[in-house]
Amino acid sequence: MTTLEVPPGALPSRKLRLMISFLLGMAAVLCLLFAFLGMGPASFFVDFRFIADLAEQMLPPNMGLLWSKSIFFSLIDTLSMAFLGTIVGGALALFLAFFAAINTAPHRLVRLFTRTLLVANRSVPHLIVILVLLVAVGIGPFAGVLTLIFGSVGMYGKFFADAIEQSDKGTLESVESVGSTRLQTIRFAVLPQVMPSFAANLFYAFDYNLRAAIPLGVFGGGGIGFQLAFANGLLHYKDVLAYTIAIVVMINGMERISDWVRRSIITQPMVTK
Amino acid sequence: MLQVTNVRVVLPNGKRLVNDVSFSVGRGEFVSILGSSGAGKSLTLRCIVGLTRPSEGKITLTGPEGKTYSTTSVGQKEMRRARRHIGLIFQGSNLVKRLTVLENVMLGRLGHIHPLRSWMLGFKDSEARAAMVALDRVNMAQCAARLAGSLSGGEMQRVSIARAIYQRPLIYLADEPISSLDPKNAEAIMSILQPLSRETPVIGAFHQPVVVARYCTRVIGIREGRVVYDGPAQLSARQLESIYGDSSAESLAPPYDLEAQPFLFEPDLQPPMRQGIHQGVAV
Amino acid sequence: MGALSTAPFRQEFPFLEWKRGLTVQRWKHLAAAVLLAVLTVFASFRCNVDVASFFTGIGKGAALLQMFFPPEWSGVGGMMQPLAVTAVMALIATILGMCLSLPCALAASSNLAPPLLRLTMRSFIALERGLPEIVQMLLLIAIFGLGAIPGLVALSFSSIGMLAKLLADGIEEIEPQMLEAVEGTGATRSQVIRYAVIPQILPSLLANGLFRFEVNVRAGVILGAVGAGGIGYVMSSSMNAMEYPRACMATLLTLALVFASERISDFFRARIFSAGALR
Numbered sequence: 001m002t003t004l005e006v007p008p009g010a011l012p013s014r015k016l017r018l019m020i021s022f023l024l025g026m027a028a029v030l031c032l033l034f035a036f037l038g039m040g041p042a043s044f045f046v047d048f049r050f051i052a053d054l055a056e057q058m059l060p061p062n063m064g065l066l067w068s069k070s071i072f073f074s075l076i077d078t079l080s081m082a083f084l085g086t087i088v089g090g091a092l093a094l095f096l097a098f099f100a101a102i103n104t105a106p107h108r109l110v111r112l113f114t115r116t117l118l119v120a121n122r123s124v125p126h127l128i129v130i131l132v133l134l135v136a137v138g139i140g141p142f143a144g145v146l147t148l149i150f151g152s153v154g155m156y157g158k159f160f161a162d163a164i165e166q167s168d169k170g171t172l173e174s175v176e177s178v179g180s181t182r183l184q185t186i187r188f189a190v191l192p193q194v195m196p197s198f199a200a201n202l203f204y205a206f207d208y209n210l211r212a213a214i215p216l217g218v219f220g221g222g223g224i225g226f227q228l229a230f231a232n233g234l235l236h237y238k239d240v241l242a243y244t245i246a247i248v249v250m251i252n253g254m255e256r257i258s259d260w261v262r263r264s265i266i267t268q269p270m271v272t273k
Numbered sequence: 274m275l276q277v278t279n280v281r282v283v284l285p286n287g288k289r290l291v292n293d294v295s296f297s298v299g300r301g302e303f304v305s306i307l308g309s310s311g312a313g314k315s316l317t318l319r320c321i322v323g324l325t326r327p328s329e330g331k332i333t334l335t336g337p338e339g340k341t342y343s344t345t346s347v348g349q350k351e352m353r354r355a356r357r358h359i360g361l362i363f364q365g366s367n368l369v370k371r372l373t374v375l376e377n378v379m380l381g382r383l384g385h386i387h388p389l390r391s392w393m394l395g396f397k398d399s400e401a402r403a404a405m406v407a408l409d410r411v412n413m414a415q416c417a418a419r420l421a422g423s424l425s426g427g428e429m430q431r432v433s434i435a436r437a438i439y440q441r442p443l444i445y446l447a448d449e450p451i452s453s454l455d456p457k458n459a460e461a462i463m464s465i466l467q468p469l470s471r472e473t474p475v476i477g478a479f480h481q482p483v484v485v486a487r488y489c490t491r492v493i494g495i496r497e498g499r500v501v502y503d504g505p506a507q508l509s510a511r512q513l514e515s516i517y518g519d520s521s522a523e524s525l526a527p528p529y530d531l532e533a534q535p536f537l538f539e540p541d542l543q544p545p546m547r548q549g550i551h552q553g554v555a556v
Numbered sequence: 557m558g559a560l561s562t563a564p565f566r567q568e569f570p571f572l573e574w575k576r577g578l579t580v581q582r583w584k585h586l587a588a589a590v591l592l593a594v595l596t597v598f599a600s601f602r603c604n605v606d607v608a609s610f611f612t613g614i615g616k617g618a619a620l621l622q623m624f625f626p627p628e629w630s631g632v633g634g635m636m637q638p639l640a641v642t643a644v645m646a647l648i649a650t651i652l653g654m655c656l657s658l659p660c661a662l663a664a665s666s667n668l669a670p671p672l673l674r675l676t677m678r679s680f681i682a683l684e685r686g687l688p689e690i691v692q693m694l695l696l697i698a699i700f701g702l703g704a705i706p707g708l709v710a711l712s713f714s715s716i717g718m719l720a721k722l723l724a725d726g727i728e729e730i731e732p733q734m735l736e737a738v739e740g741t742g743a744t745r746s747q748v749i750r751y752a753v754i755p756q757i758l759p760s761l762l763a764n765g766l767f768r769f770e771v772n773v774r775a776g777v778i779l780g781a782v783g784a785g786g787i788g789y790v791m792s793s794s795m796n797a798m799e800y801p802r803a804c805m806a807t808l809l810t811l812a813l814v815f816a817s818e819r820i821s822d823f824f825r826a827r828i829f830s831a832g833a834l835r
Contacts, residue, residue, distance in 0.1 A: 006375065006402055007417050009694055010375045010394050010418040011401060012398055013397075026651070033647060037641060037644055043833070051699055053700055054698050079599075081599075085602060087592065123814045125810055127810075128791060128803070128807045132621065135617070136613040136617035136620060137617075139824055140603075142610075143602035195284050211688055219781070226692070228627055228691065236540040240694070240695070244695070248686040251686040252686045255686075293771035322740050325742065333602070354742065356741060361740040367736075369755055369761070371755040372755050381741055382752055383742065384742020388744045388750075391750055392746065433737075436741075517703070
């Protein structure tokens, strides 16, 4: 090395300039975005009176409600919605996933069709589904369950299809070579490998569906979301706070429980790829 | 000059991991600490730099003008001041992988930069140029703009040495610097460290007595936390055995159960690594 | 002593133990299946699952969907603004979430923060995550009134919660040796954060942020229906007014938006992982 020069890309002063211009750019973009929504800094400095007012109306929360039967059953309803949505949706997703994976689909066109179906299904927002179903089957948890099932199929079908595609080819071929049918191959070669990630995904799906069940309830899907929206509509803020506390406790609690159950059920596979 | 006096690291159950270790290191020395795994080599080095607080003992560093720094029984500020003068070279990954090689080298003198300046302005161009000189000394100047994570093990180790060189410390501390390298890279590292040691003392923990005999000027043998040998680097077989002992018996000892402490800057005890064959099951 | 075991390599295959293990496993599977079945039946009861109404519902739903088509193409122009509102709301919430989650995550990591601060921060993050956006929205409407502001605040809060948790978990996974090496040069804690922690987690922060953008778009649609405006409001109001072709148009636009957000997110995330790091 004759001359020892700092490579221009690594010069600290240049990096400093890049960083500063990036930060300024981000700030400018943010200001533009805020302006687009018609929000200035003034919009956030709301009269403290409103917050104090609301706090006064909310506190103390109606703790008696927390021990009542109705809230207990509402929580059970929401949990049941999430549970059914996960189980049935997961089963459907697994079923469809086999048609969407290269190594188990009967024909390439079938795979393409199923994949597109799954992608389309995944993009449909829950909102429109619940609104349509509310008309079709009426208000109540049933509409919520169907919405969650519909939503889970697309989301997890893709995961499962990817997992199936990634299963070990060698195992597949060795089972096929002893002369088993496609169904038997799936049962003995693919399924055991896919099961751990499938089960793990089911737990994540349950967590997701539980959180999604609440807005569905607000729109009429029943469960604790419905109760909360109802109380909000009546301006019974003490009840609203009680329901909120119940929801937070339920979500956090179920997350811990499902974490624990998942960890104790899912053992590492004996043979890793 | 480094002065280590009666350093002891005692576990809560009374077991002494480092037992009354004393030595001093002066100019021009290339000291190697030898010992079997779990003997206390790494722990001694960690005590010197303050990453582990010894239960007893005194460690001082004396500069050329007579200024002393200590890493025992000092507060955070004093500790940081002392650490500026100790160049650390670890085994394995000790570079920040997502920074460039040049930035990793410039991290060496972070102790001399005010934190506000670090956040607001970052590094200076003059520091970058000085870092290039350090990189050139280990022959890594051409990789200055590459991400540290894209380098091989030997290259990463050289960059670590460049960082230590850039730091201009009073002493270099190397914790098993060549253990994870292939022989060729190991030789390269040792041939960098040796001329370095002539200007600034180097003290390192090593596993390889043969390499040590070729490059180092002095060996300190540690066994079960005690200094059992302190002398020239060329060791006879008997002296080696007195240091390593019948290592298989030691390595069957159960792993130490040390409490983890969450504070980053509260030094915690690092469990020593276990190596060896245990009743037919290789670990 | 300490020599490799010299037992002969070929051993008797422990057939009986294996068979017993298999039977136990089969019983466990059976028990799990029974439990699932019981829970499913119970849940079906609670949710008024009615197969008959399902089939009639198909009929009703099909009739309804027929009224959706053809979609009201002429309404596209008027729906662009609400669509942009939803997208911008999601974007701002994502950016704010990324920026504000960083200090929260630093305070919530076990290797950087004292235990008390970590516990407080983690509880705060759990609260932000456990509170569904819609619940936050309802409360915020009481403070801010209707409009995009409560939606924005609700989305930002949830974004901060999710991103901070993921980030804190990532920070705790950084190899301690990397941090110790920087610490050993005499750096202060903030310098270690600036030069060791932040560069390491920056890619995952960006990747998580991009994922959160997708989530925010969907959530923004739902919040819109509750009062935040945007395309969600158009959708629900047209459903309520029984203007089905209009609702269909709004749905199609929403689909396009969600799809676009997913493509963008996937594209940039792939770029992040292939480049290794930004900067």
